Amino acid sequence: MVEKFREDSLDLEEYISHNIKSSKPKGLLKCVQCGMCTSVCPAAQHSNYNPRSMVECVLEGDTAVIEDEDIWYCFYCYTCHSICPADNSPCEVNQVLRQIAVDKGIADDHLIPFLGFGDSFLNHGIGGIPENFFPEMKEDIGDDWWDFKTHLDDVRNHLGLDPVFPSEEAIVEVSTILKSCGFEDRINKIRNHHKDED
Amino acid sequence: MDHKVGVFICHCGGNISDVLDIEKIKESIGDVDVIEEYENLCSINGSKIIRDKIINENLDRVVIAACSPESHEKTFQEYVKPLNPYLMDMVNLREQCSWVHSQTSDSFNQKATDKAVNLINASIEKLKVSEAVDPILIQTTESAAVIGGGIAGMSAALSLAKQGIHVYLIEETPSIGGHMAKIGKVFSPVKIAEECGLCLLNPVLNEVVWNDNIEILTSSKLIKAERRAGSFNLLVEKKPRYVDTDKCISCGDCVEVCSQEIPNDWNDNLSYRKAIYKSFSQCYPDTYVIDIDNCDQCGDCKRTCRMNAISFRQESEMIPLEVGSVIVSTGHKLFNPDLRPEYGYSRYDDVITQSELGRILGVNGPTKGKLQCLSNGKVPKRVVMIQCVGSRDIKPDGHKYCSKVCCMVALKNANIIKHKYPDTDIVLCYTDIRTPGMFEKYFKHAQSDGVRLMRGRPGEVVKKDGNLIVRVEDTLTRKFKEIKSDMVVLSTAIEPSEGTKEVAKILNVSQTEDAFIKEPSPKIKPVMTDVRGVFVAGTAQNPKDITDSILQATASASKVSELINDGIDIEPFIATVDNELCDLCEECVKICKYKAASVKDEEIYIDPMTCSGCGKCIAVCPNNAVQINGNIEDKISATIKGILKGKKPGERRIIAFLDDVGYTSADNIGVNRLTYPESIHIIKVISVNRVLPKHIIYALENGADGIFIGEYPGDVMYDEVENKIDKIKGEISDNNIDPERLTFSKVYIPYFTGLARKFTEFDNRIAEIDELAK
Incomplete structure (x- = not known):
């Protein structure tokens, strides 16, 4: 069967190009589908995620890619970004696609692993690696890292720097802002919804 | 004196007439004797229209409002004959008007149309003060240098030699042959089979060696080049081989006794060779050579040589050459x-x-x-x-x-x-x-x-x-x-090879953004460079195969031949010295940064090819003996006057003075269909140094909102002009004008995007200043 040719194929591309945060000239339209991104993508080696084919969908205006579960396997190592010979950035395209999915409310489940980052803002006033990652990281990186991490304020003090975490006052201020703008509610909603499903 | 002025407007097949309202232009330009328009003025029919009008209406000044003079000035100088070529002036409606100010849907661009009128008025005013000057014709020396002895260089040298032109083939390595010698098998356009590269190369190499018109200089490098009248004075350094090519019989005994093992670059370092070596068995000259950097000078080879051909006492030799043309065939390297x-x-x-x-x-x-x-x-x-x-x-x-x-x-x-x-x-x-x-x-x-x-x-x-x-x-x-x-x-x-980049610098030839040799028009002038008399062949110009390299080599040889037979036309706007007034104080010789002035037979001699017409010498001559042909200062004043004619309240007009490089760069903005504001009006000047404070102040006092001066930093006058700008800004302030209305900028041919941006930024800045002034 002949497939219908999309007349408005560049709509999705345009939306993404205008939302990409890359400071470099955009290469999305210059993609020649060489597949170099996929060949270096660690996620592609262990899942069905394929950055080239994701970009292909975007260029063809195939909005089904927004609902594609595979786009959530990218973990932003930026290797595709640094290697693309056409100056495209598949991982940043991915970020915009995910944002569209989040905005449509179809990606809450995928946000669960990221909630820790939100907690960090709420509880410490700054972004940081969520605490629930620490045990695994300690195992992966080693005791030296943990030692450095736990004594970071001493090191900073020695260098004449302020502590990593802002003052209690500042933390309260940030968290007040986050609460009144609905950030905390949003996080709780996602978390509770997830628990309910369990 | 009253002049009879004719204005001819070209549609350029829609390139101009789709964006600019030609009818309105015709109604709006000042008082002239003839206004004509035509679809393609550069055509034979166009030439008839122009010539008939000149003869029938007795026109003595002609404005051609069409494309850039870079594309068709020569054509129209020919078309206006018997009128003196410098009584014709081109208005660049295409590259610097219709191509940079976009078409508004369906209707004409009114602002661009207004600008076109200003530019034509400027040209009319300029022509009114122009004088007839004769171009200078220079005959070139009947010899050529080919730099680089690969397949392109050898092919070019052979073609020249067979046309009776004496050729110096200059090769940096110890043997001619280039990449083709080491490729092995080569592909061919029509054959499925691969052919032996060396077997195809050998006959060419032999012919080059046998031809009496070709002088081969191996281990030789171009060190210096100077353009003088119809010739180039080149200085070539020939490195010693340490082996006498007349005595060496290529027996190879020396190689046997040499104890040094050095990676063999001819084999891409996949094997070793000795410090005394031959690149490949069919090389020319067919003798050994010592790689002195890797030789411990133990003397074993010298003692073994039965011909007594080896001497460590050989020294580098500096060879001066005088040639009419140069072909750059310096080739490529690999990533x-x-x-x-x-x-x-x-x-x-x-x-x-x-x-x-x-x-x-x-x-x-x-x-x-x-x-x-x-x-x-x-x-x-x-x-x-x-x-x-x-x-x-x-x-x-x-x-x-x-x-x-x-x-x-x-x-x-x-x-x-x-x-x-x-x-x-x-x-x-x-x-x-x-x-x-x-x-x-x-x-x-x-x-x-x-x-x-x-x-x-x-x-x-x-x-x-x-x-x-x-x-x-x-x-x-x-x-x-x-x-x-x-x-x-x-x-x-x-x-591009390192040699390509070095030679481009020495010969002052422009390079592309990728550092290949750049042609003035890659589309229709594919072997020329922006230096007259310098041509390019082979991979020095861009990636290409052997066949294309040979094609371009023979084409460049034809171009050399054209120059020898036809001479070079030079713009006559150069310095002249009145020998009656000159007392040979040589101040002009000392001040000239282009080294165009010298003393010859008890008189000051100005080399017409070297003189840029910058006018520096006028200022230092104590006897007022120096003049620049073609009253450029008056022409600049008149052009400014024309551009500012009929300025309406609230309208913004900015004058941009650009040198040759800046002007070409501005053309490139148009060619690449980028845009800048309609307020920018470009005036081309031979040298930015000829734009005087009085011009700038006159312009600002008579309606110009801003002055943009663009100069190529490679110009030897650059520093001088840059220093002068501050002084002029002071003078502007003294006249109660905001000095920020003058700006000075570097221009480069490949960075036309930057120039377009600078135009836009300057226009915004001037708009702000105007706002404040209110």
């Missing part, structure tokens, strides 16, 4: 694969380049033509080739262009392997296969030979369990693959 570390070129022995594979497959190569892995000497069971290494690659150190020949090179080497080793599997990983024209047949041949093609650009080469692994997505089947391979061959990009 350094270490700049793409993901392919592991330095990490793994069996990751090699196509050039190295060429040496391995060559019968005169390190393995005598036997295909083997460098790590273990075994015939590879599988070879993976990776295309576009450093080509079509926007990442740092990569090249945006396609290197043009690598698809054919890879297919050629793949076919050679398939013919000799049918059991070796070959996978060619490509982004696009580019085998245009007849080469497509060769591509099909490779397919039928069983060469496997994989559409995908590999991301990395790694080693797993002792095997090379190429990671690639087969983009046609959408499958991610890890291909086990014994050998990986990288098709590296072609880039």
Whole structure:
């Protein structure tokens, strides 16, 4: 069967190009589908995620890619970004696609692993690696890292720097802002919804 | 005196008339005797219209409002004959008006139309003060230098020599032959079979050697070049060979006793040679040479030589040459694969380049033509080739262009392997296969030979369990693959050689953004450069194959011949000295940065090719004996007056004075269809130095909102002009004008995007100043 040719194929591309945060000239339209991104993508080696084919969908205006579960396997190592010979950035395209999915409310489940980052803002006033990652990281990186991490304020003090975490006052201020703008509610909603499903 | 002025407006087949309202232009321009419009003024019919009007209406000043003078000034100077060529002036309505000020849907661009009127008025005013001057014709010396002794240089030299022109063929290495000598087999446009490169090269090489009109200078390098009248004075340094070419009989006894082992660059360092060596057996001169940097001067070779040909006392020789033309055929080098570390070129022995594979497959190569892995000497069971290494690659150190020949090179080497080793599997990983024209047949041949093609650009080469692994997505089947391979061959990009870059600097020839030699118009002047009398051939100009290099070489030889037979026309706007007034104080000789002035036979001699007409000498001459032909200062004043004519309240007019480089750069903005505000009105000046404070102040006082001065930093007057700007700003302030209305900027031909941006920024700045002034 002949497939219908999309007349408005560049709509999705345009939306993404205008939302990409890359400071470099955009290469999305210059993609020649060489597949170099996929060949270096660690996620592609262990899942069905394929950055080239994701970009292909975007260029063809195939909005089904927004609902594609595979786009959530990218973990932003930026290797595709640094290697693309056409100056495209598949991982940043991915970020915009995910944002569209989040905005449509179809990606809450995928946000669960990221909630820790939100907690960090709420509880410490700054972004940081969520605490629930620490045990695994300690195992992966080693005791030296943990030692450095736990004594970071001493090191900073020695260098004449302020502590990593802002003052209690500042933390309260940030968290007040986050609460009144609905950030905390949003996080709780996602978390509770997830628990309910369990 | 009243002049009869005719204005001819060209539609340029819609290029101009689609954007500019020609009717309105005709109504709005000042009082002239004839206004004509035509679809294509540069056509034969156009020439008839112009000539008839000049004769019938007795016109003595002609404005051609059409394209850039860079494209058609010569044409129209011819068309206005018998009128003096400098009583015709071109208004650049295409590159600097219709192409930079876009068409508003359906209707004409009114602002651009207004600007066109201003530009035509400027030209009319300028012509009213113009005087007839005769172009200077210079005859060139009947000799040429060809720099670079590869296939392009040899072909050019031969063609020139056969036309009776004396040629110096200057080659940096100890032998002529270039890349073609070491390629091994070569592909050909119509044959499926690969031919022996050296067998095709040898007859050419022999002819070059035997031709009495060709003087070959090997181990020689261009050090200095000076343009003088109809000739170039070149200085060539000839390095010593330490072996007397007249005595050496090439017996090779010296090599036997030499104890030094040095990587052999002719074999891409895949084998070793001695410190006394011959690049390849068919080289010319067919004698040995000592690589002095790697020689310990033990003297063993000298003692062994029965011809007494070796002497360590030879020294470098400086050879001055006087030639009429120069052909640059300095060739290319290959992209350094270490700049793409993901392919592991330095990490793994069996990751090699196509050039190295060429040496391995060559019968005169390190393995005598036997295909083997460098790590273990075994015939590879599988070879993976990776295309576009450093080509079509926007990442740092990569090249945006396609290197043009690598698809054919890879297919050629793949076919050679398939013919000799049918059991070796070959996978060619490509982004696009580019085998245009007849080469497509060769591509099909490779397919039928069983060469496997994989559409995908590999991301990395790694080693797993002792095997090379190429990671690639087969983009046609959408499958991610890890291909086990014994050998990986990288098709590296072609880039300009160091020699190409050096020679371009010495000869003052412009380069492209990729550092190749640049032609003034790659479309219709494909072997010329922006220096008259310097031509380009081969890969010094861009990536190309042997056939194209020979084509371009013979074309450039024809161009040299044209110059010799037809001479060079030079713009006459140069300094002249009144010998009655001159007392030979030589102040002008001392001040001239172009070194155009010298003393010859007790008189000041101004070299017409070197003088830029900058006018520096006028200021220092105590006796007012120097003049510049063609009353340029008056013409600048008149042009300003014309541009500012009929300025309406609230309208913004900015005058941009640009030198040759700036003007070409501004043309490029149009050619590339970028835009800048309609307020920018460009005036071309021979030298920015000729724009005087009085011009700037006159313009600002008479309605110009801003003055933009653009000069190429390579111009020897640049520093001087830059220093002068501050002084002029002071003078502007003294006249109660905001000095910020004057700006000075560097201009470059390739950075036209930057110039367009600067125009826009300056326009915004002036708008702000105007706002404040209110």
